[in-house]
Amino acid sequence: MLKYFEVTFIKGFSEMKVINKMEKLDYKKIGEDLKKGKLIIYPTDTVYGVGGIITNEETIKNIYKAKDRSFSSPLIALVSSAQKIEDIAYINEKNREKIEKLMKTFWPGGLTIILESKKIVPPIMISNGKTVGVRMPDHETALKIIESAGGILPTTSANISGEATPRSYEELDEEFKKRVDISIDGGKCPIGTASTIIDMSSENIKILREGAISQEQIEKIIGKI
Numbered sequence: 001m002l003k004y005f006e007v008t009f010i011k012g013f014s015e016m017k018v019i020n021k022m023e024k025l026d027y028k029k030i031g032e033d034l035k036k037g038k039l040i041i042y043p044t045d046t047v048y049g050v051g052g053i054i055t056n057e058e059t060i061k062n063i064y065k066a067k068d069r070s071f072s073s074p075l076i077a078l079v080s081s082a083q084k085i086e087d088i089a090y091i092n093e094k095n096r097e098k099i100e101k102l103m104k105t106f107w108p109g110g111l112t113i114i115l116e117s118k119k120i121v122p123p124i125m126i127s128n129g130k131t132v133g134v135r136m137p138d139h140e141t142a143l144k145i146i147e148s149a150g151g152i153l154p155t156t157s158a159n160i161s162g163e164a165t166p167r168s169y170e171e172l173d174e175e176f177k178k179r180v181d182i183s184i185d186g187g188k189c190p191i192g193t194a195s196t197i198i199d200m201s202s203e204n205i206k207i208l209r210e211g212a213i214s215q216e217q218i219e220k221i222i223g224k225i
Contacts, residue, residue, distance in 0.1 A: 025141070025184070031148025033182060039063060041158045041177065042145050043186030044078070044137040046110050046195050046212055048166040050180060051078065051155035054088075057122050060154055064124075066179035069161045074126045075154045076112055076133035080147040085134050088152055089115035095200045098222040102198070105221050108138035110191055110212025114199040125154050131201045141186050157194070167192040 034040060037059040039052045050066060052059035054077065064071055077088055082103050085091070091099055092115070102111060117132035126132050137143065146153045157165045158172060166172045168188040177183050197209040198218065205225050207215050219225055 025144075027144050027148045030145055030182065031150075034145075034149040034153075037062075038181035039066060039179075040145065040182040040184065041172065041180050042142055042182075042184040043139060043169070043189055044142045044155075045108070045139040045189060046137070046191045046193060047189055048158040048169070048172060049078070049142075049155040050158040050176075051149075051153040053149055054120065054122070054125070054152050054154050055150075057124055060122055060125050063154065063156065066176065067156065067159070067161050069156070071124065072127050073156075073161075074129060074133070075156045076135060077121070077125075078142065078146050078153050078155045079134060079136050080143050080151040082107055082136060084136075084151045085113075085115070088118055088120050089132055089134055090118060091115060092200065092202060094203055095205065098205070099200055101221050102200075102218065103136075106213055106217075107136040108143070109136075110138070110193070110195040111135065111218075112195045112197045114197065114201050114208070116201050120152075131199070133197060135195055139186075139190070141184065145184070165194060 034053050037056045039050060039062055041048060041050050050063060052063050079085060112133045112135040114131050114133050116130060117126055121132050159165055160173055160176050163173060169185040191212050194211040196211040196213040199206045199208055207225060
């Protein structure tokens with residue numbers, strides 16, 4: 001049974017109220033809380049993530065604060081469907097066929113695609129850059145949570161910067177859990193390895209991080225990089 005822990009977020013992380021609900025997840029309530037600006041720890045197919053609503057810049061700042069993360073490190077956007085990708089990013093027309101092939105093959109799954117961002121993406125989320133990473137996870141709970149927030153959820157790994165990335169709820173740092181409002185216990189992540197990141201924002205396609213999907217697997221679909 002999944003657990004839904006709701007905590008009151010206090011500036012400075014000094015106090016916390018915890019409610020342990022051993023019941024089916026109330027996605028409507030989760031969505032309402034996220035839209036109010038609360039932060040959530042939740043399982044994905046790769047690793048546990050921490051996220052918050054994309055339309056609230058203060059929420060995104062709180063993600064960075066919770067992680068002790070530098071604002072120079074961008075977050076990625078997890079989406080509930082492939083159709084959401086063009087809500088937040090432009091697809092380079094010269095790469096469109098390759099991007100669509102990759103999405104068809106590896107989405108939902110462990111592939112993050114870097115594209116030119118649209119204005120809906122807050123500059124703080126992408127370190128004042130021009131691109132955003134987008135991924136659709138292969139995890140039913142994650143997809144329902146993302147959908148409850150409007151289909152797009154800025155996310156990064158659920159750990160204090162410099163610490164190990166959690167692959168299960170048990171691996172989450174207790175101090176970090178105190179820094180968010182909602183924690184979802186989904187057990188172990190099926191893949192347990194961070195996503196592969198591929199930059200397709202220009203004609204110069206590059207793999208920035210090899211993770212759950214190998215370069216060899218990618219090149220079988222779109223050719224040599």
